Amino acid sequence: MNFRYCSIAALVAAGIMFVSGGIQVPAEEASKSEGSYTVAMIPKMEGIAFFSMAEEGAMKAGEDLGVQVIYEGPDTPSSEAQVALIEKFAEQGVDAICVAANDMAQVGAAMLEAKEKGIVVLDWDSQCGEAVTSASIYNVHDKEFGEHMVDKLVEAMGEKGQYAIITGGMDAANLNSWIDYGRRYAEVQYPDLELVAIPIPTDESEDKAYKITLQILDSYPDLKGILGYSTPTAPGCARAIREKGLQDQVALVANGMKDDCMEYREDGSLDCGCLWDVNNLGYLTIATARYILEGNELDDSFSVSGIDGITVSENGHNVYYTETGYDF
Numbered sequence: 001m002n003f004r005y006c007s008i009a010a011l012v013a014a015g016i017m018f019v020s021g022g023i024q025v026p027a028e029e030a031s032k033s034e035g036s037y038t039v040a041m042i043p044k045m046e047g048i049a050f051f052s053m054a055e056e057g058a059m060k061a062g063e064d065l066g067v068q069v070i071y072e073g074p075d076t077p078s079s080e081a082q083v084a085l086i087e088k089f090a091e092q093g094v095d096a097i098c099v100a101a102n103d104m105a106q107v108g109a110a111m112l113e114a115k116e117k118g119i120v121v122l123d124w125d126s127q128c129g130e131a132v133t134s135a136s137i138y139n140v141h142d143k144e145f146g147e148h149m150v151d152k153l154v155e156a157m158g159e160k161g162q163y164a165i166i167t168g169g170m171d172a173a174n175l176n177s178w179i180d181y182g183r184r185y186a187e188v189q190y191p192d193l194e195l196v197a198i199p200i201p202t203d204e205s206e207d208k209a210y211k212i213t214l215q216i217l218d219s220y221p222d223l224k225g226i227l228g229y230s231t232p233t234a235p236g237c238a239r240a241i242r243e244k245g246l247q248d249q250v251a252l253v254a255n256g257m258k259d260d261c262m263e264y265r266e267d268g269s270l271d272c273g274c275l276w277d278v279n280n281l282g283y284l285t286i287a288t289a290r291y292i293l294e295g296n297e298l299d300d301s302f303s304v305s306g307i308d309g310i311t312v313s314e315n316g317h318n319v320y321y322t323e324t325g326y327d328f
Contacts, residue, residue, distance in 0.1 A: 040089040042099040043073035057282025083110040090114040095287040100125035103171040141284040146181030156251035156271035160192035161224030168229040168230025183191035209236025213224025238264035276325035
């Protein structure tokens with residue numbers, strides 16, 4: 001496991017304004033709180049570009065907002081490893097823990113125990129449940145995003161034919177929500193689509209996504225489309241389609257990091273990539289944790305300097321970074 005720690009010294013000069021959560025705070029007040037909060041942020045796993053970029057955003061937020069940020073995650077998408085980290089950070093007495101849960105039930109139980117110890121607990125990217133956390137940071141609106149991906153697939157393959165779904169982990173709440181909303185939408189809106197393979201997990205591995213796609217292409221010679229959920233699926237699935245020379249026969253719409261996918265977009269192996277600014281997602285998570293630690297309640301007045309389009313659910317629990325992200 002990798003470990004990063006960011007400790008920020010007070011650098012504000014008298015009279016300068018300090019920005020926190022979109023609110024202007026006098027410099028003398030800001031300097032008192034600098035370094036006073038420690039926030040642990042746990043990704044689903046380390047070693048893939050998505051969570052590396054989230055880390056960059058989180059560390060930048062720590063620098064800007066005077067928060068000590070610990071960013072540490074497992075080497076594989078393991079809920080057991082996340083639980084161990086939550087227990088470790090709770091024992092250390094951090095002020096807040098933010099987790100992208102690999103498994104809602106198992107990780108949620110550990111987060112609830114941390115909450116009972118007085119620690120502010122949040123989830124980001126993938127949820128533990130509203131009964132557990134003080135806030136959930138959503139990448140997108142699940143329903144709108146799930147339906148959007150289906151629309152993009154139909155745009156690429158047409159309204160009729162066989163398609164398959166490849167996902168990251170079977171217990172990831174965010175991926176499951178997008179898939180469920182998309183499947184229900186497809187059944188009503190595009191009744192001539194035929195789902196031939198239930199969601200197949202890749203354990204967040206690009207290589208596994210590649211191998212699974214090869215197997216699916218061999219098993220379903222009439223396949224016309226693939227939906228890929230989690231960022232390793234875009235380059236992994238696209239590599240298999242390119243290797244088979246099926247760019248004009250099989251459409252691929254998947255989550256992916258743009259820099260990892262442009263060669264596949266250029267040769268048609270990937271028809272559409274769907275994502276959002278992951279750097280801002282990491283930043284927003286730390287900013288929200290700090291906002292709550294300061295005793296604020298989330299509502300529609302919540303904002304973060306430099307990030308547009310943030311919305312908060314009516315019950316003040318869910319913070320949405322964007323509606324459907326962007327396509328490339």
